[in-house]
Amino acid sequence: MDLTLDGLSVVTDGRSLLRDLSLSVPDGRCTGLVGPNGSGKSTALKCIYRALRPSSGTVRIGERELPRLGMRQSARLVAALTQDGEIDLDFTVEEVVALGRTPHGRGNRPLGAAERELCERAMERLDIAHLARRGVLTLSGGERQRVLVARALVQEPEILVLDEPTNHLDVRHQVELLSLLRGTGLTTLVVLHDLNLAAAACDRLGVLCDGRLVAAGTPRDVLTPELLYDVFGVRATVVSHPLTGDPQVLYSLTPAPPAPPGTAPESAPGTAPDPSPDPSPRPSDPVPNGSDTSCTSTGC
């Protein structure tokens, strides 16, 4: 089922968190949302899983408008992995996973045999079956994250929305999780910080900056050195993955790429290059300095 964001804006306390965001997430595909901190990615997702009501604009699932659906109805269509992964009580792993069935049951009806099996399968898929009776509060961050993903899967949604699902995961589980997400065949919208993982996992990427969508398209179209500089304030090289051909971003830590001619760093003419260059950027440096990393710069 398609997911469409149509002119979403969110204003809280006079601050504009999201400005006129329109994005369509095609059926069965994985779409990534990237952008610097505070660019409105999580805010956009909250509007989709109904933790936040947009000030204007709407979210459509297929032909249905989200605000017209009841909370439970929309929870049967959209499952979310949120950022507030704090759990208050020491439920066991299987209990938390079973809570994913909440929107499907009425009141306190206990889970049926089919639902219990669904939960067990999800736990096996996420490699947490052996933890079933452990208390969630005793788990590591990565284990807990996988429990929450399993919970979202047993919700049997049409659309999966994930806010930085690879947080706390080691590299193996990051790769496994994203492979698994691709394998579900669900319409997926995922916020990722790791651009390389995003390029590998997503069919399309949307780039948010200061609450606005500044680019959208395939990872190859979107992830260009120019955009990375404009939006994230970093100079980076984009290469093709030798096996998959996905664009991959390489960063250089010192902000001193080969400067274009004519904008060389100030140095007294005729003197030899400084043997121990000052690491702190000078005001006239053409490269971005600390204050430039926010996307409020000229870029967008």
Next chain:
Amino acid sequence: MKGSPVASETPETPVTSASGDEGTAGGAGRDAQRPAPRRGLTLVCLALAALLLVSVVVAIGLGPSVIAPAGTARYLWAALSGGEIRASEATTYQVVWEIRAPRVLLAALVGAGLSTMGVAIQAMVRNALADPYVLGVSSGASVGAVGVTVTGGLAGFGIHATSAGAFLGALAASALVYAAAAARTALSPLRLILTGVAMALGFQAVMSVIVYLIPGSEATSTVLYWTMGSFGAASWAALPVVAVAVLLGIAVLSRHSRALDVMALGDETAASLGVSPDRYRRGLLVLISLVTGAMVAVSGAISFVGLVMPHLVRMVVGAVHARVLAVAPLAGAVFMVWVDLVARTLVAPRELPLGVITALVGVPVFVTLMRRRAYMFGGR
């Protein structure tokens, strides 16, 4: 009091304890003490129900004049079935039926209500340290009661004027806390707690002023009564209101136990699972205020039960609210019946305030359990 229907809906899980033991033997030492869920629940509930029945009969029998349990049971049966009592037994019967029975039943009801409302408030404000009085209910009730005592208002309620004043004071306090904590957006749990604490301090100040300005009056003893708690004023007339409030409250909460589970996953996750945390929080606030207000009005503020009983129950049956809400009322009732018994017999003919005993008994038990079990609340 049968707890919730959940108790009887226990699904058959024949391998429950076996697989649980395997899992923990595999090296997950930290949860070695986790109870096997579900299967034990019916058993725990039945045992507690039986214990409650026995406790009630024993407690009714004990006091200045000791009556054997069999005798107590006979008197109670006579009262319920309209049987005959010999003239020589009339006094004892009066003591059993008119004085002790309502008092013990009230203790059971309030114990059940407090521990259940404790579960509810901890889920509502997402805080382990919350008890049903955190919304200022108890201090509001004290001010209401003292106000009525001093001014002689609400005379239309007759001998229940003080209780009515306490109830109105409790509701007024909740309403004030709600109004102060509510913002344009959602009802924030932390703001609720902070507002409640601030309001409670304010009410206590008001109370102190009243007591200070009108020394030696009835106000001082009224204040003591309401801040420490007692079932001394129990009567059959006072029971129905509390019974209805407590039993309805427990029933409503049990019906929504899964929503309480979901709320413990965080507000955003709750929304994504189709549970509006804000709507539930408002509903819970009303429910908790009404039930706690009704209890405070007849028994005063009995500290500690609403805070600790939920934790004790969770240690035994796990965190899922369907189970907690089945066990908490029974456990709270049993506990309170014995506390009240100790309160009125230990230094007879004087009575100890209930709050003193709940704290003296509960604190060591709680600390011991905390240290022994791998019990966690919010990872803290």
